[in-house]
Amino acid sequence: MDFTFTEQQQAFRDAVASFARKELADGALARAHTPEFPREVARKMAGAGLLGITIAEADGGSGGTLMDAVLAIGEVARFCPRSADVIAEGNFGAIRVLAHFGTDDQKRRYLAPLLKGEELIVVAMTEPDAGSATTDLVTSATPDGQGFRINGSKVFPNPHADQYMVYVRYGPGVDGIGSVLLRRSAKGFSIGKPAKFMSGAHWAPIFFDNVYVPPEDVLLPAGGFKKQIAGFNAERVGNAARSLAYGQYCFDAARDYAKDRKQFGRALCEFQGLQWKFADMKVKLDAARLLIYRAATNADRGFPAADETTIAKLMCNQVGFDVANEALQVMGGLGYTEETLVEYCLRRSRGWMIAGGSIEMMKNRLAEIIFERRFSQRAPKNKSEVESRKSKEK
């Protein structure tokens, strides 16, 4: 076991830091308060080879590892927290699933513009009545000739995306779920009024009114749900990596502040009450970092394992939020203003405790891994199911 970076990783990290310092540090505050996706950043990152880090060179990516992409999130967030989203969308989320399961034709039509920073893809999974219970989704894909007609609605996706990876139901049960690709220009597709998350970013409901999806735009047919979720573990690593990176950003800001700010004639860092906060924050950040590095390193060029991803997401989400919160406290009134990005990081990291599998659902998943059995979250349908569950619990 080796806890040091390779020369290659170190060089990559330095290169990303120097890109972020030069290209992203200016305007970081304004970017965080803009609800739209920072497209100019995506174009710059495409030019620097930071979109598709983990995607094979044959598919237009850089052929790097998931760990490289995690390192990139950390370095970018040090200079511009909001721009870390571009690394996440360009490496971890729907783009990874598309690159893994897409046909050559889909990669040409959908993946290529993403890698150039010209378009944005997001997952449309959550529905008004299917949040944590994802498999309750009802958005239907009904055969029409060779293709499908999509009907239903989704909530919470970014309304400014160009492409949507839509989870659909081709038939009953978990095995009836798969996904399709579509563009916002598709006939019958519409976007509701944008609203704001606590982070300030936009979301909106989206609607499918008999949208025709040709066979060549089916990403995963019925039976694809497990594959989709395996790919979603990469998204979870991106989510967790941003939590950690935001915690680190706030820690650094608070440490610098505590060195300079004087009260009672002494620097804040000389008060033991604050020193202990920093000691606790440092331990948490290091522990979370080791867990996310483990998940990313073991994934190498594949998808990360469910257990390591779940543990890393739980830890990073909690630590990112806790550290941002403590750092804000150290910075007093200034921390609570929009003059620094600490309050933004706090608001933003709160969302990752819900998105991509909430803290509670991650703990449910971990319990299943620990006990090596499934625990249905659903109410039993009848008396015999109650009895059968009781006997399993004995």
Ligand SMILES: Cc1cc2nc3c(=O)[nH]c(=O)nc-3n(C[C@H](O)[C@H](O)[C@H](O)COP(=O)(O)OP(=O)(O)OC[C@H]3O[C@@H](n4cnc5c(N)ncnc54)[C@H](O)[C@@H]3O)c2cc1C
């Ligand atoms: C910032 C942000 C970005 C998002 N982006 C997207 C996106 O791009 N695309 C998309 O499709 N969706 C997106 N979502 C939606 C997200 O996936 C859902 O919010 C999430 O899955 C939870 O669903 P819900 O909001 O319906 O909460 P619910 O499922 O209604 O849960 C409410 C609360 O109950 C808890 N709970 C539910 N079931 C259980 C259980 N069995 N045991 C214990 N606790 C339970 C939950 O953890 C939660 O705390 C985003 C959400 C956020 C906050």
